[in-house]
Amino acid sequence: MERTKIFELLNSDDSMEQVLIKGWVRTRRDSKGFSFIEINDGSSLKNIQVVADEKLPNYADVKQLSTGSAIAVGGSLVASQGGGQRWEIQADDVQIIHLAPEDYQLQKKRHTDEFLRTIAHLRPRTNKYGAAFRIRSELAYGIHTFFRERGFRYLHSPILTGSDCEGAGELFRVTTLDLSKPPLKEGKADYAQDFFGTEANLTVSGQLSAEMFALALGDVYTFGPTFRAENSNTRRHAAEFWMVEPEMAFCDLDGNMDLGEELIRELTTYAIDNCADDLELFARWVDKTLMATLENIAQSDYIRLPYREAVDILGQSGKKFEYPVGFGNDLQTEHERFLTEEHFKKPVIVYDYPKSIKPFYMRVNDDGETVGAMDVLVPRIGEIIGGSQREERLEVLEARMEEMKMDKAPMWWYLDARRYGSVPHSGFGLGFERFLMMITGIRNIRDVIPFPRTPQNIEF
RNA sequence: UCCCCAGUAGCUCAGUAGGCAGAGCAGGUGGCUGUUAACCACCGGGUCCGCGGUUCGAGUCCGUGCUGGGGAGCCA
Known part of the structure; x- marks a missing residue:
């Protein structure tokens, strides 16, 4: 089964029987008998809420899902019973692709731009x-x-x-010369021996x-x-x-x-x-x-x-x-x-x-x-x-x-x-x-x- | 490159007059609940940026270095 982008589901006009989504956990909230998981797959700013029932065979594992973890969810797109969102996924199957450990740097709160620059990969x-x-x-x-x-x-x-x-x-010089011992001509680097036979730069x-x-x-x-x-x-x-x-x-x-x-x-x-x-x-x-x-x-x-x-x-x-x-x-x-x-x-x-x-x-x-x-x-x-x-x-x-x-x-x-x-x-x-x-x-x-x-x- | 400001827990910050290192969030454990920045209780967590100095005693004062931010120059 092919995965559907969350952007499409959120914009759906009708409920859907069988859907598969894959994405990353933004946050999870437990309730009696089930857990709410908010998933984002990058297709949209908005997350989709997944309702994972305790009857799921791996429910104990689902309850361990942390922010940043990657999961795949199969289920149906249904009108949400709660306020705050129109649609949600009632999960039939939750597969944990990768569990993010507790030291994941991105928390469920606002970070400063300065801090985020230090984790530009995340x-x-x-x-x-x-x-x-x-x-x-x-x-x-x-x-x-x-x-x-x-x-x-x-x-x-x-x-x-x-x-x-x-x-x-100022230009960035591009060279393949060995900078520790460049060929010299009249005391200066001899670019005639460089890759292009002359000085080269980035545009x-x-x-x-x-x-x-x-x-x-x-x-x-x-x-x-x-x-x-x-x-x-x-x-x-x-x-x-x-x-x-x-x-x-x-x-x-x-x-x-x-x-x-x-x-x-x-x-x-x-x-x-x-x-x-x-x-x-x-x-x-x-x-x-x-x-x-x-x-x-x-x-x-x-x-x-x-x-x-x-x-x-x-x-x-x-x-x-x-x-x-x-x-x-x-x-x-x-x-x-x-x-x-x-x-x-x-x-x-x-x-x-x-x-x-x-x-x-x-x-x-x-x-x-x-x-x-x-x-x-x-x-x-x-x-x-x-x-x-x-x-x-x-x-x-x-x-x-x-x-x-x-x-x-x-x-x-x-x-x-x-x-x-x-x-x-x-x-x-x-x-x-x-x-x-x-x-x-x-x-x-x-x-x-x-x-x-x-x-x-x-x-x- | 120049001028100014900042650096304390994973993150955001407080720290009074130089006198025992703090909070919120995050994390862990338990509880409650169709929840939605969820909530309640408890727990763990520190090279106070580095080095040197002043002092009985420095997160706090002085010098210096590093890192980050803002402004200026240069430019898109």
Whole structure:
């Protein structure tokens, strides 16, 4: 007999004669003549209640069932005689698959997130983390749905890369050299003898690859892991995270902002529509204002604010900021928070940043001072999207690279794209974990990644 | 990397003025009961983060290290 997922049973319209469920005991309560066992199999936030009668041949063993134990229950789905649940399983047969000993760490009570991080291998068995990772799964699917409906192609950009040209932070070196005695050349490690014959790293962005494919397939997106070796110790940073990076040919900055706004709005709607049960947990226990926040994000038009105007608003705000505001200074966290949380109270897209604070590939505007960059800022999280229109003019791009003292030689292929059929194109990166934080109200990025990697921590 | 806070039972925490190590939950045993954060009674459980110092005496004060958290920088 095949097992039925608990999610299906709880949503059943009718009682059922013969069902088999398998799952883990969340809690058990004894009564005179029978025992109530709450089982969860991960298919849903909700448990199903099993009624195990003392007439079961192994009832003595059933009474020993502890939290965390794995069991299989055969029986019938019947309307519950007690309050609190519609259906329950009247057990004909309870098989103990594995008995969890008394030192099982997850108790029938709330644990702190900090403690659960120390048992990251067990935390998905809790209500909160089960919900978080079901939502993560649903939204990953939602992202593919969003792009597919719009004719985008899914690109698998490389994880290993030889280019260090994006300047998007510190890189993780990849090598097969023996670090205790690497081959030396002029006192330095000789990467010519390394696996790839040159220095290699983990990717910090799929953007450059995506640009090449946008100029072939039109509209593409990548969705995969990204690595930054920054020594960042904050609740918003991880060394390994997932990023969504669309790239569109024949698209300017306005079109780019349109897509970014639409993506956030649609994905938020997708979460509200498809993750109602799991979201309710977060609205109840994590952030009371969550649903109102999500409705606001899903329904409002976002503010579009040129960087110069953002600087003016901050300058005239009368607020004392720790960091000075002025053209040429990047917006600091305190500035972003003021704009999204206090001034506009909704997502804000800041665009046309000074070129001095942005990377080489962003398209120089006609004023010669700014580039077609855009950041989407949301309350509480801060920057959730960073993107730009890319510089498609070969001479301008080369001039910028020279200005920034970059070596053009290894970038020959990137420049080639500007030699043959170059067109305006744009794209951005969405931090998937930051998006999940926004959707769930979870405050620490380590709690929306199955096994988070941060400085000094790669356990599990 | 910088600034701030914390570390006491399996978990969450209290510990007063420097003077015998505590509670709730969890676990064990028994009882009661269509229960549902079940309830009642009893029981077991400690490297007070490590090292050093002050003191007759340190969980408590001082120094230092480690770990965790928050904020900032960097960024998604």
